[in-house]
Structures are given as C-alpha cells and as structure tokens.
Amino acid sequence: xxxxxxxxxxxxxxxxxxxxxxxxxxxxxxxxxxxxxxxxxxxxxxxxxxxxxxxxxxxxxxxxxxxxxxxxxxxxxxxxxxxxxxxxxxxxxxxxxxxxxxxxxxxxxxxxxxxxxxxxxxxxxxxxxxxxxx
Numbered sequence: 115x116x117x118x119x120x121x122x123x124x125x126x127x128x129x130x131x132x133x134x135x136x137x138x139x140x141x142x143x144x145x146x147x148x149x150x151x152x153x154x155x156x157x158x159x160x161x162x163x164x165x166x167x168x169x170x171x172x173x174x175x176x177x178x179x180x181x182x183x184x185x186x187x188x189x190x191x192x193x194x195x196x197x198x199x200x201x202x203x204x205x206x207x208x209x210x211x212x213x214x215x216x217x218x219x220x221x222x223x224x225x226x227x228x229x230x231x232x233x234x235x236x237x238x239x240x241x242x243x244x245x246x247x248x
Contacts, residue, residue: 122203125192131158131175132165137192138201140177140184150177175205185209 129137135147135156148165150156155178156163169175173188190204222229229237 120200122190122200123192123194123196125190127191128168128170129191129193130165131156131163131167131169133193134169134188134191135175135177137195138204139195139198140186141179150179155179174208182212183209 132144132147132151135141135150136144141147141150147156151163151165151167154162157176158167158169159174160176163175169188169191171188171191175186175188177184177186185208186205187208188204189206192201192204195201196204
C-alpha cells in the first residue's frame with residue numbers, strides 16, 4: 115500500500131490553529147506558527163486568528179509566511195506532525211498563481227555612482243524594448 119493511498123490519521127473534530135499549521139507542515143515549528151498568529155499573519159474564515167483559535171474541516175485559512183500568502187481550506191484535522199504526502203491531503207490549497215514577472219529588472223551596484231552616457235543609452239535601449247514576447 116503506497117503512502118498516498120494510506121488512510122488519514124484519526125484526529126479530533128477541531129484543534130488549535132498553531133498546532134494544525136505545524137502538523138500539516140505549513141510552518142517549520144509550532145512556535146513559528148504561534149508567532150505568525152501574534153503578528154497578525156493568520157486569518158481563519160476572514161477573521162484574525164490567535165494561536166488558540168480552533169479550526170475545523172471546512173474552515174478557510176489564510177497565512178502569510180516568508181513573503182507569500184497561502185490560502186488553504188481545512189479538509190482534515192490532525193494534531194501530530196505527519197509525513198509530507200499525508201500532510202498535503204489534510205488541506206486543499208487554493209493559493210492563486212503568482213503574477214507573471216514584468217520584463218528584465220535593471221539594477222546597478224550600490225555605490226557605483228551615476229551612470230555614464232554609455233550606461234544611460236543601454237538602459238534606455240532595454241526600457242524601450244519592453245518585456246520579451248512569448
């Protein structure tokens with residue numbers, strides 16, 4: 115029997131949001147999950163969540179971690195950390211795709227001074243070309 119077809123571990127009807135975020139591997143540690151809650155980066159059903167906020171199957175969780183916002187629906191409640199293939203089955207990821215990158219990023223080294231006339235011409239040429247056609 116493969117791990118993806120293994121039955122989900124039995125769990126309670128509800129649990130704390132910090133514990134669930136850690137158990138389904140959205141955060142590395144439980145204290146990271148609690149800190150995200152304290153910082154206002156976690157919302158359950160559209161409301162700001164404290165670490166002790168309970169989650170049940172069907173709840174929608176929005177969590178902002180490492181500069182990205184994850185939007186997930188709780189499909190199964192677990193309280194112990196499980197392997198990644200099983201953890202992924204405990205939620206439905208509804209995170210929208212990131213917006214496409216806009217053209218080349220033009221950057222100069224810090225402290226390089228003003229651009230020379232040649233540099234300005236190259237920058238103008240890059241800006242006028244625009245993003246590459248797909």
